[in-house]
Amino acid sequence: MTLIIDCHGHYTTAPAAHNDWREAQKAAFKAGEAPPAYPAISDDEIRETLEANQIRLLKERGADMTIFSPRASAMAPHVGDESVSRAWAIANNDLIKRCADLYPDIFAPVCMLPQSPAADMQGSIDELQRCVDMGFIGCNLNPDPGGGRFSSPPLTDRFWYPFYEKMVELDVPAMIHVSGSCNPGLHATGAYYIAADTIAFMQLIEGDLFKDFPTLRFIIPHGGGAVPYHWGRYRGLADMLKKPDLAGHVMNNVFFDTCVYHQPGVNLLADVIENKNILFGSEMVGAVRGIDPTTGHYFDDTKRYVDALDISEEARAAIFEGNARRVFPRLDALLKGRGL
Numbered sequence: 001m002t003l004i005i006d007c008h009g010h011y012t013t014a015p016a017a018h019n020d021w022r023e024a025q026k027a028a029f030k031a032g033e034a035p036p037a038y039p040a041i042s043d044d045e046i047r048e049t050l051e052a053n054q055i056r057l058l059k060e061r062g063a064d065m066t067i068f069s070p071r072a073s074a075m076a077p078h079v080g081d082e083s084v085s086r087a088w089a090i091a092n093n094d095l096i097k098r099c100a101d102l103y104p105d106i107f108a109p110v111c112m113l114p115q116s117p118a119a120d121m122q123g124s125i126d127e128l129q130r131c132v133d134m135g136f137i138g139c140n141l142n143p144d145p146g147g148g149r150f151s152s153p154p155l156t157d158r159f160w161y162p163f164y165e166k167m168v169e170l171d172v173p174a175m176i177h178v179s180g181s182c183n184p185g186l187h188a189t190g191a192y193y194i195a196a197d198t199i200a201f202m203q204l205i206e207g208d209l210f211k212d213f214p215t216l217r218f219i220i221p222h223g224g225g226a227v228p229y230h231w232g233r234y235r236g237l238a239d240m241l242k243k244p245d246l247a248g249h250v251m252n253n254v255f256f257d258t259c260v261y262h263q264p265g266v267n268l269l270a271d272v273i274e275n276k277n278i279l280f281g282s283e284m285v286g287a288v289r290g291i292d293p294t295t296g297h298y299f300d301d302t303k304r305y306v307d308a309l310d311i312s313e314e315a316r317a318a319i320f321e322g323n324a325r326r327v328f329p330r331l332d333a334l335l336k337g338r339g340l
């Protein structure tokens with residue numbers, strides 16, 4: 001039987017004390033004071049927030065497990081300085097570790113990074129190592145820690161290389177994922193996320209990153225932003241830029257999830273993008289939480305759309321399970337260790 005692995009879940013329902021601490025941390029930074037101690041949060045509090053939300057929906061929708069990371073919109077690396085980001089990343093990643101320890105069959109942990117606009121990637125390298133040592137299987141890499149200013153070097157720039165070297169050494173992929181927007185013209189989940197996904201893909205076309213890192217793997221979430229819909233534009237641009245065909249130039253290393261939220265969009269994704277490059281994901285509980293009045297089902301119940309795709313059962317199994325195991329070798333090892 002195929003395992004249904006959701007590659008894109010966030011702890012958007014973390015206990016209030018965790019979020020309160022963040023507010024206190026930010027206030028302390030502003031006042032030039034030390035942040036208060038991180039609060040005690042009981043296992044029961046964590047269980048309650050997960051069982052009423054992610055686990056309930058996961059079971060209702062028939063998925064088996066979620067690759068689980070801290071709430072993306074709250075990463076906010078533009079807030080404070082690197083030490084603020086570091087303490088916040090550690091608090092979040094430790095909390096994700098506790099979720100995975102409480103429900104090891106359901107949650108596979110992925111970390112956020114202590115990025116900060118003026119910081120190099122050393123702090124992120126250290127945190128990635130710390131998290132992988134704790135059993136994490138991947139990370140979320142923010143291509144725009146400025147929070148909507150797009151002032152960071154492109155993902156193909158050598159600025160990022162030390163971090164990629166660590167990713168390759170640890171054999172973990174990164175989901176390219178921005179955080180909250182501090183640009184009033186960019187709605188976070190409606191504009192900023194989708195723009196950043198699209199921008200990241202174009203950066204990868206313009207560069208030659210995977211020549212330097214042939215085993216580096218990125219997941220571009222939210223269905224790859226605008227990319228699949230504009231696939232002809234990107235293939236044509238690669239041609240104009242004298243780049244090789246995208247199949248070898250980018251698509252051995254880049255994967256899209258299924259967080260598109262309607263059937264025609266997922267149909268297009270599966271039609272345009274090779275099924276080996278698609279990972280089932282829902283970003284649940286996340287960006288769009290309502291019910292689609294035209295179907296009567298939750299917009300983010302994306303398993304339903306994948307189930308309805310006119311593809312072979314082999315391709316469907318790859319989208320639900322096989323591709324995730326290939327992109328996240330540490331997940332594959334974990335599952336094999338459980339006889340799966």
Ligand SMILES: [Zn+2]
Pocket residue numbers: 008010072177221283286
């Ligand atoms: Zn997300």
